[in-house]
Amino acid sequence: MFLAQEIIRIKRDGGQIEAADITRFVAGITDGTVSEGQAAAFAMAVYLRGMDLDERVALLRAMTASGQVLDWSGDHLPGPVLDKHSTGGVGDKVSLILAPIVAACGGFVPMISGRGLGHTGGTLDKMGAISGYIGQPDTARLRRVVAEVGCAIVGATADIAPADRRLYAIRDVTATVESIDLITASILSKKLAAGLQGLVLDVKYGSGAFMPEQARAQALARALVEAGKGAGLPTVALLTDMDQVLGTSAGNAVEVAESIAFLTGAGRDPRLWQVTRAQTVELLLLGGLAADRADAGQRVDQALESGRAAEIFARMVAALGGPADLLEKPDRHLPRAPVTVPVMAARDGFLAAQDVRAIGLSVVALGGGRTRPQDPVDPAVGLTGWVPLGTRVGPDGPPLCLIHAHDAAAAAMAAGMIAKACQITDTPPVLTEPVAAGLIA
Template sequence: MLPQEIIRRKRDGYPLEDAEIFAFVRGLTDGTVSEGQAAAFAMAVYFRGMGLGERVALTRAMTRSGRVLDWRSLDLPGPVLDKHSTGGVGDKVSLILAPAVAACGGFVPMVSGRGLGHTGGTLDKCESIPGYAAKPDVATLQRVVREVGCAVVGATDDVAPADRRLYAVRDVTATVESLDLITASILSKKLAAGLDGLVMDVKWGSGAFMTTLDDAEALAESIVTVATGAELVARALLTDMNEVLGISAGNALEVREALAFLRGEPVDPRLYEVTAELTAELLKVGDLVPDVAEGRRRFDHAIRSGAAAERFARMVVALGGPTDLLEAPDRHLAAAPVRRAVPPPRRGVVAAIDTRALGVAVIALGGGRTRVADPVDPAVGLDSIAGLGEAVDGERPLAVVHARTGSDADRAATAVQAAFTVADTAPARGPLVAMRI
């Protein structure tokens, strides 16, 4: 089957047969489908969409494009679990959740991705840790998961390789938001990881790919439905992304914030709440607790007792990172030479935030990619980011820019100011977890 004929059929709105989808995915894997054809396919799917059967076929084809992990031989004394986010600005939940779940008896082979569009990627955050082997071979991944309980890594070259090619193309062709491609991308990697259970964090709002709650609900339903069809137990939480999650956006900055969380230091309440709810749901999915309330209690204890921090520290060392990262992050994590506070245009409270614009500002600083092969600067980004309803003035800035040069900082400061609306009264805020599916 010629790739261009498959593209043409989807471009013209016809549903693809399973054989056509498997043929195209095979071409992504063996290189007979070009970058241009992959981009054209992604754009055709973006505009024409896929039915449920096509989504299932695409997910299965990408899962089978490489190695599928099997944990049965390791005889693990607990379920193999994972959580995945659809992407947001400042989302460092994975760095906290994985060791917390491990501390509660789960085993977490968290196969994560790089930044997509305006959102940061967990893999990029991990790679900001010196020496950390973010893409270990399968034997190392399984050893670390067995010994530590968790490993936050990127997919190896032989795990869903077709998705890796399509993922990179989507990032630079404005096709990230496709519900069909998001579903297949997420689930192909999770099914290849050999999971017993999955919890999805489907974000909605100004900083999410799905800006409306209705669109986020549709994506959550798609993921849970396709996962269930593939015999993977899955649940989804719809969480608010109308502001940055936590107070930082940028790879090393977010690692610092996650480390502070694990050390039990005061953290952004929204970050704590989202992480706790997702962890509790995942513990319930894995039958490690009888209900979500007990899961929440187990999470709180894992943080307060230091058990989650201990798992994180062991994971970093097992994957080649420094032995004292938790205690001395500034000794190891990159720091930008220029720091600039961004004042508000007037005294008041934050009434609205264009969170996507903040993510784009981080990319412009060098903290993300505009092309597939672009390097990422781990040091740059934003921190001390004000939240909705927070009072800002000459003493409390909108954010602090971390940049390589003064001119970079100037441009980022202008973008940050434009992203915030400051008014006299605080906005009404909806629930942080809007829905469970």
């Protein structure tokens, strides 16, 4: 006989839970036979006692199997099904650029993305800024777009890993979100449910990351890779820096605009390209689409420079209900905030450091993010024109960034937050590479 309280007791006392019992417990979370209190107690027991690899894999498999699992074998796709996942940051629009590049190189990318929460932005919110874009299509349309276009950036439907949806809501209110074991199952269950054949993880560290300490981010990356591979999904991870805004914008519509400019060649931030290129190269290698890293790099560069990736992004947007001329006329289809205010440095010097979390919270304060899952998001507001660390700034310019707000009061509030988040020094800072050395595989 299955008793949820016995599973909780075993983990509370530091024991190992059998895979069959984890499967039954997750089934109970899904169908409601495990109460909210029991699920909360389980989450806390796991948070305090931890899980070994066998338990992590069992939890991951059970959460994946709690809903629909996509199987692409019947679609006869002529290339591998691949994806990436980021642990979240400020200005991280890599997904919007990477997905069409991978598709241009012969991969197929059913990118199931999430909404932003806290100081980090969400890919689904960014795509939702595009007029008419259907962010949560039914499974039939998702399959059709992936097969015909090569990629689809969408949100999870209600039947994708439903156990994760319920357990995450409980973790969010019980101070157990930071559990590496539960994070691993949450992230990977949705990726396994997408029917992937290869996954690259972008695990961030720094002031704007979910896990600021590099050592803890590395531990999470290793846990994710081990669990993904243990569940049969070829997985690798890269550690990337989030001690400054990634790219030149933070927000929703403004990040889509930057991504379009990147794909079309109108403007390409070097750090954003380094992070995007590194992940894309690893995906091509995982999918067998390149002979080695040099070959993969050449293929990635060609997909971007030829315009093929931009063409695929445009086709994806149109296939999911968005405008067919988005790349040619982004201003017509992306909302714009009526107030634009520059943020100037208080004194002359070099931009030496950013509190990126505080910068992300300034976007939330403008209305561009949420602190609760049910909060609405204003797609028009955000920050653009971010200067990189090491830039000489001052009261006479250049500005640290431009604020896009709906009124002057909101802009002034955000400007105060940003000014406090930026450190100006007399000497230039020592700059770090955006991608840490060493692939975790």
